[in-house]
Amino acid sequence: MASYNLLLLPGDGIGPEVMAEVEKLVRWFTKTGIARFETEKDLVGGCAYDAHGVAITDAAMDRAQAADAVLFGAVGGPKWDKVPYEHRPEAGLLRLRKDLGLFANLRPAICYPALADASSLKRELVEGLDIVIVRELTGGVYFGEPKEIVTLENGEKRAVDTQLYTTHEIERIARVAFELAKVRRNKVSSAEKRNVMRTGVLWNEVVTRVHKEEYPDVELEHVLADNCGMQLVRNPKQYDVIVTDNLFGDILSDVAAMLTGSLGMLPSASLGAEDPATGKRKALYEPVHGSAPDIAGKGLANPIAMIGSFAMALRYSFGLVKEADMLEKAIANVLDSGLRTKDIAGPGVNAVGTGEVGDAIVKEM
């Protein structure tokens, strides 16, 4: 039986609750003998700060480096609003992304048919929606230097962030987008602000060249990031794969996720480069939703995004494609059966708890 190393980082808020449901599936896999997952667990975010004074320890980073994949819950909450900037909960996530070299963030925005009415958009605009945002995750304004606040002579402060992209950073994320489009609907939309930003000019230039030289058969369009935000609201189905930088990707993927009405349902994958020697790539999987401190600890959270993230891990990190399909089908079946957590219950439907949804999915398997 194949054996894999999985690091679980539940984090804060509803993170531990939704991770517990994935652990049920891990046990199911071991029991059925399909695959064995050796799991380790560690702290990240606010809970790591409370325990160790940092958002993630070096030891946890070492474990992440050694793991075949990392499953990440969520971080943050009002409790840590006042911790020093470099130790804020998000710093743990950012360090994981950067140090593991997870430059490609895949964020599907799928509208589950059973949930189309939960969208704030009209049903016909989102029914059947299936797009992926490919977000660059280790560059741009998130990591560029200088990044500082200085006090000027006149007593004022001046804050600086630096948006920075080099050719190869754009090339490799463009390739991820084109490869993905090839197995989907064959269309890439590249979003930037070339009319204002030099990084947008370079982005546009490099994506255009990679397209011409390596993927001439994929349809490519360029769209200004502000217009992309508009178009996502106007007619999201015009898109297939959207490739964009770290900051635009942050906002546009949140807008796209919200369109689906299925925010508590959306998984994401953050992937590194393939190691030419082993064919392996570092990877972290996390739900698109946040730590939702308001409902944490109450057993109300929807575990489907977290479980869907595990399905993505099966697919991308462990090559268990059939099993990933199976798990995604199990999720869909449970939804079809009418079982819902509160966030997607809709009027008149009796909502069930986090654990019940997880149990039902295991049972479907």
Add this chain to the structure above:
Amino acid sequence: MASYNLLLLPGDGIGPEVMAEVEKLVRWFTKTGIARFETEKDLVGGCAYDAHGVAITDAAMDRAQAADAVLFGAVGGPKWDKVPYEHRPEAGLLRLRKDLGLFANLRPAICYPALADASSLKRELVEGLDIVIVRELTGGVYFGEPKEIVTLENGEKRAVDTQLYTTHEIERIARVAFELAKVRRNKVSSAEKRNVMRTGVLWNEVVTRVHKEEYPDVELEHVLADNCGMQLVRNPKQYDVIVTDNLFGDILSDVAAMLTGSLGMLPSASLGAEDPATGKRKALYEPVHGSAPDIAGKGLANPIAMIGSFAMALRYSFGLVKEADMLEKAIANVLDSGLRTKDIAGPGVNAVGTGEVGDAIVKEM
């Protein structure tokens, strides 16, 4: 009869067509003797580049500096996709904003009741929507230096943009937002990415202080920019005034505008600081929509956003508040009468042309 200096910069695409409708109103004002507008006209954007090799001439800039207000149409189009970066059409607009010191961009997102069904959102979510995005317009990543593309030793290129904010830039835009909230529903939502950007940290800190010291009676909330994008889609009516930086404002205001279903209807005002000696402020008024090259020259464009921008000029630059109310009422009446350009006609409605809508509004006056 009071007399004012108005510089008209119709620009490219549908700019000239929609500006022509404002000129009808200008003539009406002179004829009725309410106010005299001395208008001058100049080039900006692609047409200025074609004529002079720059996106705006120094002479046009001098006129803009001297005018009581500038009315701006729209710039850009595929024709100028290949012009050198520093001469691209948008450079004209950016120079106007920067050199006139127009740091405060007010972008109302209003859902006209007659058009609520044109929104892609469900009617109940947008009906009656009335929010304003206050966007910082002369700072941030739009103007920060370094802003360049350099070729590295290994032949790769590296592009840099710099996001930069100082205390007083944030203070003055925060005050604009709080003042506006006071005459509206008394709530300001400040959007940034303090969890990732140092400019977001400073933004949050300064807005919090200005609130505490100067506007404790206005409700203030802080929201992460990505979450703000989500919340705009989920439930836009939770907002009153949103204050945010140049880049986030660009995207969020486009999303907000699209929500209303009234994109061709939305005006905007860009204001400078009040001159303490004269009490005057520099100002530019422009529609939120772009140059729409696909329909340019066909008489199909909706002139209401441009006419509404003129109404904002009456209100903010000329103190003609009664007349601004009158003009806005005239717009609403024409809409109620069922007259629509194609963009808002909806199925089964006979669309009319740009000129007919303009004429009808003049007639209503």
